[in-house]
Amino acid sequence: MSRKTLVERSSRRYPVRVLHVAIVASVMWSCGSNWILKPAESVAVEVRVAGDTALVVRGTTPDIIERASVDSGAVLDLTLYSFGSSTCVRAGPTTVTSTDNTLVVDLVDSVASGGDVLCTDDPAPHERSVVHTFVGLGEKVIRVRGANTEVRVVLEVM
Numbered sequence: 410m411s412r413k414t415l416v417e418r419s420s421r422r423y424p425v426r427v428l429h430v431a432i433v434a435s436v437m438w439s440c441g442s443n444w445i446l447k448p449a450e451s452v453a454v455e456v457r458v459a460g461d462t463a464l465v466v467r468g469t470t471p472d473i474i475e476r477a478s479v480d481s482g483a484v485l486d487l488t489l490y491s492f493g494s495s496t497c498v499r500a501g502p503t504t505v506t507s508t509d510n511t512l513v514v515d516l517v518d519s520v521a522s523g524g525d526v527l528c529t530d531d532p533a534p535h536e537r538s539v540v541h542t543f544v545g546l547g548e549k550v551i552r553v554r555g556a557n558t559e560v561r562v563v564l565e566v567m
Contacts, residue, residue, distance in 0.1 A: 443523040446501050448556035449491030449516040451532075456551065456562050459484035459540070478565045481546055485564075487539040489516060489553055497521040497528035500535040512541050513552045 458479055479485070491500065501517040518535060521528065543549040543566050551562040 443521060443526070444499070444519045445522050446517050447520050448554075449493070449501075449518045449535075449558075450556055451492045451558050452516050452553050452555040452560055453490040453492070453534075454514075454551065454553040454560050454562060455488040455490075456564075457486045457488070459486050475560075475562045476565070477562070478567055479543075481566050482542060482544060483566075485541050485543070485551075487514070487541065487551065487553075489514060489537045489539060490534040491516045491518050491555060492532040492534055493518055493520070494528040495531050495533035497526060498533075498535060500537050503537050503539065505539055505541075507541065509545060510543075510548065511550045511552065512543075513554065514539060515554050 456477070489503065491498070497520060499519040501519040503517070504515040506513045506515075516537070541551075543564065546566055549564045549566050551564065553560045553562075
């Protein structure tokens with residue numbers, strides 16, 4: 410019977426363990442990598458004039474219209490939120506379309522899919538930011554859209 414050193418015995422098992430870890434990691438990666446893009450289910454917006462903590466307009470109710478007044482040329486900081494499971498929803502791309510009087514922001518979420526996905530039922534906020542300046546006077550509209558929700562903020566630019 411040959412005597413093997415501890416190094417020789419453990420070196421023979423080491424590749425088997427590495428292979429086992431690699432297989433487990435690849436299975437875990439494949440289960441968690443099925444992410445699809447979908448329009449956000451519910452959305453909210455917070456509009457703040459840059460550098461001014463006095464004006465904060467929040468829209469969270471579906472199809473709500475909030476009104477506020479701002480100075481022409483004011484820089485608006487928009488904080489946009491979608492809501493979904495903290496484990497299965499991530500903030501996806503944001504599409505911004507602007508005209509002279511309207512800013513439209515479409516929120517998309519990246520959502521886990523597949524039979525092996527376990528999601529928690531905790532509607533966490535997923536945040537994005539947009540900066541915009543309206544030029545010219547008059548009524549301006551910010552529309553933040555999701556799959557089933559639209560929040561509108563109407564600004565009177567003076």
